[in-house]
Amino acid sequence: MIAMQLYQLITEESPDFSTKPFREWASRVEVDSEVLDTINSGLDVFMVFARSLMDVNNRVLRTVKSRTHFISCAYYCCLAVENDVSQDEINRTLTEFFSGHPSISPEYNHTVSSGSAKPASVQTRRDVMWSLLPATDEVEETDPQDIDLDRMDDSEQFEEEDHES
Numbered sequence: 001m002i003a004m005q006l007y008q009l010i011t012e013e014s015p016d017f018s019t020k021p022f023r024e025w026a027s028r029v030e031v032d033s034e035v036l037d038t039i040n041s042g043l044d045v046f047m048v049f050a051r052s053l054m055d056v057n058n059r060v061l062r063t064v065k066s067r068t069h070f071i072s073c074a075y076y077c078c079l080a081v082e083n084d085v086s087q088d089e090i091n092r093t094l095t096e097f098f099s100g101h102p103s104i105s106p107e108y109n110h111t112v113s114s115g116s117a118k119p120a121s122v123q124t125r126r127d128v129m130w131s132l133l134p135a136t137d138e139v140e141e142t143d144p145q146d147i148d149l150d151r152m153d154d155s156e157q158f159e160e161e162d163h164e165s
Contacts, residue, residue: 002071006039009075009126017117042078045090049077052091060098068112069102076129083133093132
């Protein structure tokens with residue numbers, strides 16, 4: 001069930017861990033092997049993180065082993081793997097984040113009490129974990145449909161047409 005919750009966090013726009021909606025979703029979802037690879041990579045990274053806490057920070061280790069926080073950490077690890085975040089950065093970020101009660105984010109903390117499976121709580125935790133990723137300075141790729149061909153010079157148009165052949 002935990003793996004499917006992680007799968008839903010990664011694949012659904014509005015994840016909901018409430019019993020009935022979650023079971024309905026899980027019964028009809030078709031599992032994608034690429035997403036499973038991402039989850040496996042994220043779990044591997046989480047295990048390295050958890051091992052880094054042993055005998056060093058038992059309080060954080062106990063926190064991240066609980067179900068709600070484990071899913072949040074594993075989700076962050078999946079995102080971090082996809083965004084080429086180093087293991088050291090992952091360890092530092094998660095250790096710092098979960099050094100509070102249970103975290104340093106009041107918004108996150110508010111979602112872990114009763115009703116933590118409700119959509120708004122799940123989505124808030126997902127968004128908070130997403131916000132922990134380091135900012136990137138990458139330029140977004142332009143969607144080919146957004147290119148204004150009238151503003152291109154002839155050589156650019158030729159290259160564009162040449163790629164379509």
